[in-house]
Amino acid sequence: MPVTLAQLELRLESSGRRPWLGFARRHPLLVFGAALLAVMVVLALAAPWIATHDPTEMDILHRLKPPSAEHYFGTDALGRDVFSRTLWGGRVSLVVGISVALLATSLGVLIGMAAGFVRLADSLIMRVMDGMMAIPGILLAIALMTLSRASVRTVVIAITVPEIPRVVRLVRSLVLIIREQPYIQAAEAIGTRYHWLLLRHVLPNIVTPLIVQATFICASAVIFEAYLSFLGAGTPPEIPSWGNMMAEGRAVVQLAFHIILYPGLFLGFTVLSINLLGDGLRDMLDPRIARRL
């Protein structure tokens, strides 16, 4: 989009006096996404102090109660406080989202670099990745969960595996371009060691798109965890997670819609904030792509 002189002046002006305001105006998505995500993170981290009840405490006399002053989001089929459970559930989602993003990205970088630099490994690795990408992600995760005992750790692994091929493809395609650059040839010519070459010269040049990719992986992992738990193949049912809460609310959806509504909204807001953050980061870090999308 062409920038008029007036807009440019406005930007300079606003960034001069209140640098934060200027930044927010230039990257509204980024700032809004980050702020929303910060709220969700704080709510999850502060769950022990904000929660009004024990998230696992049952109260048979007060089952399926609508939202009230005592129970902000009402109670579920076992009389547990939906508000407290929703806050605690955020912890599971964030732990899974962040772990999967870190794990999938780092494994993807390792495999992708191997594919991009070691010619012998390349075709084998890429055939395996093609095969993995032919399996719809959620089904691969379900298959993995069928074979392991449910825990947060196995959920993280089951969601990480289907995400890896996308990272590998991205890293490989970047590495193939970087490998031909003069500075890499120069580094090779002066006898830079292999691991140092990768770490010091290749990695910094692929970090930007990786960060953006990791953000989107985090968002999709949060949704995946909820899907798996909702289908009964995710986080163990005794742990309050958003997917578990919605799965439990399914049977009583006609009587107590709030059991599904609140965790669903929290889930939606969290994923939205991470996606906005990712869009914003991409626009900020890579203006070339930003102009296209």
Next chain:
Amino acid sequence: MIYVFKRIIALIPVLAVVAVIVFLLLHMGPGDPAVLIAGDTATAADIEQIRQKLGLDRPLLEQFFTWLWRILHGDMGVSVFTGLPVTTMIRQRLEPTFWLTLSTIVVAVVMAVPMGIIAAWKAGTWIDRCIMALAVLAFSLPVFLIGYFLIFGFSIKFALLPVQGFVSIRDGFGPFIRHLILPTLSGALIYMALIARMTRATMLEVLGEDYIRTARAKGVANPRLLLRHALKNAAVPVVTTIGLGVALLLGGVIVTESVFAIPGIGRLTVDSVLRHDYPVIQGIVLVTSTGYVLINLVIDLLYTVFDPRIRY
């Protein structure tokens, strides 16, 4: 024609890798697969029986090739839980999933492509912003939340549409469609968001080309310009996204079936997970992956229709 043949041959390694992965998963997992499948209440004799039934006591390579040989003959083994052949169980559940997937694709494409075109045409205006905001929102909302909102709105509050279930097309077209509307909508939104974003992005690129300016200058009317001159040239990336997005869509369909109690492949998956019925899961993964790969093959072959410059 030779190209078509080559493309079909190229599918073989992909499907072979899928088969190896599906097969190896059972053996790479932590612990003894027979113990896991048998469940917590199984006795040692039960576990031994499952081990023998699935051939888990044989050498790995022998197991793989017997398994592969059977798959190639359409035998995907027997369910640990029901004792029925996996092929039969999947075939019984295929119909609802097929229709739901098809209707979701059609609805999503029919809504998303015009949205993307309008957003690109009006780029930078509030129309564009609204459409893109809607797309981000649709991309972030979990399928079941959309599903339950629709159930709550259309069925519980106003009783306009059936809440759940599936009616076969043979039992009347009216009920068939009525049962399909809500699941289709809830599954289509996320897929629609993906396609709309891609359509907008490629259309923006194409609209910046010289020949578009030329067409404008000689006075081509807007609808004709957008559809004939621009969309035709933007079609290939959009159609590719439609194909690749099917993986995302299938995930959505599985969850949607669960929300709307539709007895399809998704429900079969969920039931099998709870029973640790791995042979069935294996079969479902193989069938859906093959379906996904075939859809993308058809799309690849369709490129020539959209872009005559591509010749095979």
